[in-house]
Amino acid sequence: MIEKKFPIKGFKEGLLITLGEGxxxxxxxxxxxQIDDKPDFFKGAKIAVDVGERVVHAAEMGLLRxxxxxxxxxxxAVISKSNLTExxxxxxxxxxxxxxxKDRGENIINASMDGEKAVLLQKTLRSGMSVKYPGHVVIDxxxxxxxxxxxxxxxxxxxxxxxxxxxxxxxxxxxxICALDFNPAGMRIAHIVKEGQLIKLKxxxxxxxxxxxxxxIALSDWKQDNPLK
Amino acid sequence: MxxxxxxxxxxxxxxxxxxxxANLAVALANLGQKVVCIDSDIGLRNLDVVxxxxxxxxxxxxxxxxxxCRIKQAMIRDKRFVELHLIPAAQTRDKNxxxxxxxxxxxxxxxxxxxxIIIDSPAGIERxxxxxxxxxxxxxxxxxxxxxxxxxxxRIIGIIEAEQKGPGKLILNRxxxxxxxxxxMMDASDVLDLLAVKLVGLVPEDEHVIxxxxxxxxxxxxxxxxxxxxxxxxxxxxxGDEIPFMDxxxxxxxxxxxSKVFKSGVN
Numbered sequence: 218m219i220e221k222k223f224p225i226k227g228f229k230e231g232l233l234i235t236l237g238e239g240x241x242x243x244x245x246x247x248x249x250x251q252i253d254d255k256p257d258f259f260k261g262a263k264i265a266v267d268v269g270e271r272v273v274h275a276a277e278m279g280l281l282r283x284x285x286x287x288x289x290x291x292x293x294a295v296i297s298k299s300n301l302t303e304x305x306x307x308x309x310x311x312x313x314x315x316x317x318x319k320d321r322g323e324n325i326i327n328a329s330m331d332g333e334k335a336v337l338l339q340k341t342l343r344s345g346m347s348v349k350y351p352g353h354v355v356i357d358x359x360x361x362x363x364x365x366x367x368x369x370x371x372x373x374x375x376x377x378x379x380x381x382x383x384x385x386x387x388x389x390x391x392x393x394i395c396a397l398d399f400n401p402a403g404m405r406i407a408h409i410v411k412e413g414q415l416i417k418l419k420x421x422x423x424x425x426x427x428x429x430x431x432x433x434i435a436l437s438d439w440k441q442d443n444p445l446k
Numbered sequence: 447m448x449x450x451x452x453x454x455x456x457x458x459x460x461x462x463x464x465x466x467x468a469n470l471a472v473a474l475a476n477l478g479q480k481v482v483c484i485d486s487d488i489g490l491r492n493l494d495v496v497x498x499x500x501x502x503x504x505x506x507x508x509x510x511x512x513x514x515c516r517i518k519q520a521m522i523r524d525k526r527f528v529e530l531h532l533i534p535a536a537q538t539r540d541k542n543x544x545x546x547x548x549x550x551x552x553x554x555x556x557x558x559x560x561x562x563i564i565i566d567s568p569a570g571i572e573r574x575x576x577x578x579x580x581x582x583x584x585x586x587x588x589x590x591x592x593x594x595x596x597x598x599x600x601r602i603i604g605i606i607e608a609e610q611k612g613p614g615k616l617i618l619n620r621x622x623x624x625x626x627x628x629x630x631m632m633d634a635s636d637v638l639d640l641l642a643v644k645l646v647g648l649v650p651e652d653e654h655v656i657x658x659x660x661x662x663x664x665x666x667x668x669x670x671x672x673x674x675x676x677x678x679x680x681x682x683x684x685x686g687d688e689i690p691f692m693d694x695x696x697x698x699x700x701x702x703x704x705s706k707v708f709k710s711g712v713n
Binding site: 341343344345346359361362363379 | 593597598600601603604605607640642
């Protein structure tokens with residue numbers, strides 16, 4: 218059998234072990250062998266395992282947790298790209314990427330300042346898609362023609378804006394709409410509406426910010442006056 | 447043998463789905479592949495006409511699904527290629543005669559018999575479209591370089607991503623290099639900039655396409671046609687060959703620029 222060791226990283230909560238490819242039985246065995254090789258190092262350790270994209274069933278994960286605890290190692294978290302695995306981990310009372318992030322996020326806000334409700338979407342909104350959220354909306358992707366965003370707060374788009382955008386839907390006049398490439402089909406801030414430019418074949422790309430000024434929607438260069446700063 | 451199932455779709459009508467299906471099927475058959483194409487546009491069948499097989503239809507897709515005939519009985523053999531077959535759509539029924547699981551079952555029965563199953567989807571995003579994409583291993587979206595066709599393609603890509611069938615591949619059909627040069631048409635990079643999917647073919651606008659569709663002889667069999675060449679290239683890309691794209695607009699642009707440089711040099 219090939220000698221194999223999984224990479225280990227230390228972090229605040231404990232050790233993160235990234236499990237490699239292979240079927241779950243072999244991977245679990247390799248991990249246990251790795252621990253048995255250095256029992257003193259691992260004794261009393263809290264570990265999180267990164268299982269990648271694989272789907273791990275409750276019985277398999279529970280067995281691993283038990284085997285680890287026989288060795289004095291406590292499994293406290295499972296990091297996975299699979300939603301199914303994450304929910305299995307949560308039912309076993311283990312932390313997951315989602316819950317870890319949530320805990321940390323709350324810590325940061327408690328430690329320094331009040332945050333505001335916002336949602337981050339790392340995807341492109343295609344025609345026919347709609348995002349509605351009572352807080353701020355941040356999109357890392359494009360907002361294509363035929364799609365829409367309705368936000369109670371402001372809208373920040375790290376990409377192209379070609380669809381329609383409504384900010385301050387709850388009536389907040391301080392809301393803004395920003396995009397790296399600002400060419401919406403239409404926009405609304407609070408109760409004020411502004412038409413976009415008609416679709417042209419070639420559009421000049423310009424990072425802009427829309428905001429309410431003297432009762433109308435004004436546009437300014439997002440580079441010179443960065444609202445994120 | 448495990449066939450690869452490709453569904454050709456577009457959202458918007460009239461962009462060239464049926465033309466693309468017929469030409470890819472014929473081009474793959476011409477490369478020695480066993481191909482079945484399925485017309486899933488029930489009620490508005492066309493693929494039989496483009497392939498020149500409309501006079502041979504006895505049984506159709508709905509007959510197979512409703513158990514009136516075996517699948518082999520509905521497979522019409524092409525006149526030119528013995529390994530190319532068509533399962534035609536029913537003309538007197540509508541899309542509700544078929545369900546997505548019917549399509550999956552039908553395609554599963556064919557998988558061991560052939561190399562390629564190519565499904566021609568109806569326009570739209572309703573039942574017929576859902577039927578067509580249900581059994582697909584891969585989806586090819588056909589669009590034209592115009593604003594409304596591209597927007598519909600964007601919608602389709604969003605749906606197939608949501609159905610985890612995506613992201614799909616793109617054929618940009620009916621490109622007119624002269625219009626692009628005049629600034630009256632989006633070029634390929636404008637379209638790809640918006641759609642952000644993998645390109646599998648650039649097909650120029652070509653009068654031969656309509657002429658050959660009308661006589662039931664797909665343009666891919668016409669050695670002189672540029673569109674035919676483009677479809678032959680797509681078929682080879684589907685087979686896994688690396689074929690450079692026909693640089694339709696870029697080539698013209700470059701020639702134009704070179705001639706300008708040359709002229710200014712002379713003057």
